[in-house]
Amino acid sequence: MTTEADALVLRYLQDLESQLGDLPANRRQELLDEVAEHITAARATLDPETEAGVRSLLERLGDPADIAAEARDRFGVPAEPARPTPWLEVIALVALVIPFLGWVVGVVLVWLSRLWTTRDKLIGTLGGMSWLVAGLGTLSMSAQGSTAVGSGPLGPTEMSLVEVVLFLAPFLLPVVAAIYLGFRLRAHGHTPQAVR
Amino acid sequence: MRRMVPGKRESLIIQMRRGTLEYCVLALLRDQPRYGFDLVRSLAQADGLVTSEGTIYPLLGRLRRDGLVTTAWHESPSGPPRRYYQLTAEGGRALALFTTEWDRFTDAVDRLLRQGDNP
Secondary structure, three states: HHHHHHHHHHHHHHHHHHHHOOOOHHHHHHHHHHHHHHHHHHHOOOOOOOHHHHHHHHHHHOOOOHHHHHHHHHOOOOOOOOOOOOOHHHHHHHHOOOOOHHHHHHHHHHHHOOOOOOHHHHHHHHHHHHHHHHHHHHHHHHHOOHHHHOOOOOOHHHOHHHHHHHHHHHHHHHHHHHHHHHHHHHHHHOOOHOOO | OOOOOOOOHHHHHHHHHHHHHHHHHHHHHHHHOOEEHHHHHHHHOOOOOOOOOOHHHHHHHHHHHHHEEEEEOOOOOOOOOOEEEEEEEEHHHHHHHHHHHHHHHHHHHHHHHHHOOOO
């Protein structure tokens, strides 16, 4: 008698286990344990325990397929997968603000990335390019002779606002471009493109 | 053990149950922790709430994952120790919020449903 009931329970749990196949292993085990405990507690209330009693107990518990469907429903929507840190992009942004060689590396990495649009990449490239302009400017200035730079001190009072801006732009533009790309990266992470 | 294609009435009940069942579970745990079988039987006694008792366990798992419910093992007077489900502070807050909103919601729906009775 009891062995027949045991066989019924065993078959029920095996059926449930196979129906839960596509759930994560720990979730599946937890659910199986809980249902098994339910059956144990329910059987303890049967006095005397009959095969019919166990059968109806399992009937009330429901079709394993229904339990599995409910489990998939409750857990099926996968928790938003943790986005891996986009190291390529992070390195690209750091490189971009380092003069000359860093900018070259940064631009290459920016164009290798798949997380930015072509427009973003162009902005990053042009923003960083001001280093190049500044470099050429410095070269041409020194080529013209160092009189302007070398003689009297070039105090701030002697620089016009335009000069200050022109002087600072090569330093600031790459940083602005890198910050812009960083923001675009964050915004991009929230688009559904990440889903498989 | 057959699977039914739900009719109009069943699908209506399924829809209404969907959003409320978890709060019924939380409400049953408000005053004391319960073990699974006890909890499920109490729910099953409420008409129309549960058709397959086993489907409560995925819900309990979800509530636990969301931190609204925790489990602890307690000795049982007969047989092996039992897993008891109990409300967390967060679960209590969720239940209180639902209770307030539910009262407001049912009041509004009741008023609309009865409008036809008192012209």
